[in-house]
Amino acid sequence: MTGFGKIFIVIGIVFIVIGLLWSFVGRLPGDLSFKKGNTTFYFPIMTSIVASIVLSLIFYIIGKIR
Template sequence: MGISRLLIIMGIVLIVIGSLWTFVGKLPGDLVFKKGNTTFYFPIVTSIIASIVLSLIMYVIGRFK
């Protein structure tokens, strides 16, 4: 698998993730605290999912090297 093909696949994956993020917004499990004029948003579930996806991508890249 050439680097160009890998970059195209990664680009398609990023486009799909970006599109889903736009429609879904926040995932269940993400913490939002609102008090007065202040809003605190901590995307804990989103961070865990992003970490798993990036780990899998790095594993696949390392496997084909």
């Protein structure tokens, strides 16, 4: 398998993971949302943690492939 083949496989996996995460954005328990009058404050704590873990795993796998 050439270097380009591995890169395309990793890019495909990244897109699949992003697609799965995108469907859960804003719905994870632990995301904070406050509404007061016309103002809404949203802070995605759990979404940020999950995204961080997933990205760390992806970069770890990329590092192992190289």
